[in-house]
Amino acid sequence: MNAFVKTLLYTSSLLAALVVLQPAILASVDDAQSFALQAAEPYVKEGFQVREDYWGGDLGSGEKKAVRQQLFKGNEYWFWLGTEVDRAKVSVHIYDSDGKLAEETDGWEKGHFAAAHVIPKTTGSYFIIVSVEESPEERTHWALVYGFR
Amino acid sequence: MIPFNKYLKLTAVALIGLTLCAQGARTPQHIDIKQLSKTVEDVVVPLPNEIFGALNKLGAVNWKEHVRSDKGTNFTERPRIALLLGTVIADGFVAVQAEDAASVKEIGQRVLALAKGIGVGNSITPHAKAIIEAADKRNWEAVRQELDRTQNSVQQAMNEVHDEKLSQLVSLGGWLRGTEVLTSVVTKHFSADGAELLHQPDLLSYFQTRLEAMPEFKLPIIREIEDALVQVKPLIDVGNARIPQESVRKINEITTRLGYGIVTRD
Numbered sequence A: 001m002n003a004f005v006k007t008l009l010y011t012s013s014l015l016a017a018l019v020v021l022q023p024a025i026l027a028s029v030d031d032a033q034s035f036a037l038q039a040a041e042p043y044v045k046e047g048f049q050v051r052e053d054y055w056g057g058d059l060g061s062g063e064k065k066a067v068r069q070q071l072f073k074g075n076e077y078w079f080w081l082g083t084e085v086d087r088a089k090v091s092v093h094i095y096d097s098d099g100k101l102a103e104e105t106d107g108w109e110k111g112h113f114a115a116a117h118v119i120p121k122t123t124g125s126y127f128i129i130v131s132v133e134e135s136p137e138e139r140t141h142w143a144l145v146y147g148f149r
Numbered sequence B: 001m002i003p004f005n006k007y008l009k010l011t012a013v014a015l016i017g018l019t020l021c022a023q024g025a026r027t028p029q030h031i032d033i034k035q036l037s038k039t040v041e042d043v044v045v046p047l048p049n050e051i052f053g054a055l056n057k058l059g060a061v062n063w064k065e066h067v068r069s070d071k072g073t074n075f076t077e078r079p080r081i082a083l084l085l086g087t088v089i090a091d092g093f094v095a096v097q098a099e100d101a102a103s104v105k106e107i108g109q110r111v112l113a114l115a116k117g118i119g120v121g122n123s124i125t126p127h128a129k130a131i132i133e134a135a136d137k138r139n140w141e142a143v144r145q146e147l148d149r150t151q152n153s154v155q156q157a158m159n160e161v162h163d164e165k166l167s168q169l170v171s172l173g174g175w176l177r178g179t180e181v182l183t184s185v186v187t188k189h190f191s192a193d194g195a196e197l198l199h200q201p202d203l204l205s206y207f208q209t210r211l212e213a214m215p216e217f218k219l220p221i222i223r224e225i226e227d228a229l230v231q232v233k234p235l236i237d238v239g240n241a242r243i244p245q246e247s248v249r250k251i252n253e254i255t256t257r258l259g260y261g262i263v264t265r266d
Helices: A003-044 B004-026 B033-039 B048-056 B078-097 B101-117 B121-136 B140-160 B164-188 B192-196 B201-212 B220-236 B245-263
Strands: A055-059 A064-071 A077-082 A089-096 A108-110 A113-118 A124-134 A140-148
Touching: A003 A055, A003 A077, A003 A113, A003 A140, A055 A064, A055 A124, A064 A140, A064 B201, A077 A089, A089 A108, A089 A113, A089 A140, A124 A140, A124 B033, A124 B201, B048 B078, B048 B164, B078 B101, B078 B140, B078 B164, B078 B220, B078 B245, B101 B121, B101 B140, B121 B140, B140 B164, B164 B192, B164 B201, B164 B245, B192 B245, B201 B220, B220 B245
Parallel strands: none
Antiparallel strands: A055 A140, A064 A124, A077 A113, A077 A140, A089 A124, A108 A113
16 A cells, blocks of 8 residues: 555544544533523523523532633623533632632532532622532533523 | 410411521631632623613613614625624614613514624524514514523523634623613612613623634624723722713723724724
8 A cells, every 4th residue: 555545544434533532522512501591591580591501511529620700790690510520510609800719618529510600799700610529420521601680 | 275276377377487497597707719720711791681680770761862773894705704793772762761762673583693694693593573463563672682582592502613702802892882781871860879880891891802812713893802901990880889880981981982882994
């Protein structure tokens, strides 16, 4: 087999693998988003407007991700975290720009979901800390959505 | 002796208390923000109605006087269309606050035309239709939701074809228009809480960084915005201090000038 055919075969296999794998990767983050939106559902009835935009990615067990978010005093916010991985334990917490825990005490963690609630005392940047605490998977997809009223 | 029912209740209360305490104890009360620098995701730019909602809680706002009838020139340059599109979507949120069905419908049509001009019309058509239908029914919550969906779909469609920079200009256009309206309201009825809504230094830095990464867009309006953000930064980046009325007025002057520049031809 000459070098050209070898390169062609190698490239096409790589492309084929990408085509097959990419939807699977995307589907998982999309699934995580569906869980996050599912957690948000009951709050819509309470007048929360849930944003279409969301953050997502994957984390290993014990890993954290920080999301910076501008929050406005006068509004009330809920952040909902979802994962599609069964038996994964995820958490979400909110800190102010000085690193002080800023959330209310009614946040919760259950199954595929976690949620945190904040009524900002000041307008400014806040850090939403997303964490995969335990998971049977090497990487766990997550998605974070938020709503305000 | 404690009756069994009472004992059961006390045990349940104690267990719930212990669970909450355990959860509270696990959550650190303080974290080192500097250590997070490598794991921080980009900010999600707030929608104008997020700010308007907070503004509404400070007192009645006459939203009708902020509805804009001039929806801008027909541009051919894609960055200009993107900026204008963000501005027009923000105008949609103002019109919703004013409950002005005629303006909302007009904005729905305008959003569609602009999205077509930028090559993402297909993903917007159902949203534009839904905006117009919801405005007809005066279902303001549905209009708000569709405007959010519209912006999201436009940006997703742009990101899919690697036009992330245009997508960022849509956000910037919306943020500028939102800030223009916010400062206009607060200038007329000044309050420290209203002015505090301008405390968005990280968001401003985010836009500055994005604009710096767009040297290929040699349009005067883009450079004008870049210069204006430099002027606005010290006015809103005040730490724990209050933002004075004079700063609000200056930001309003700057954003009004930029808003005019975005909707009119150079």
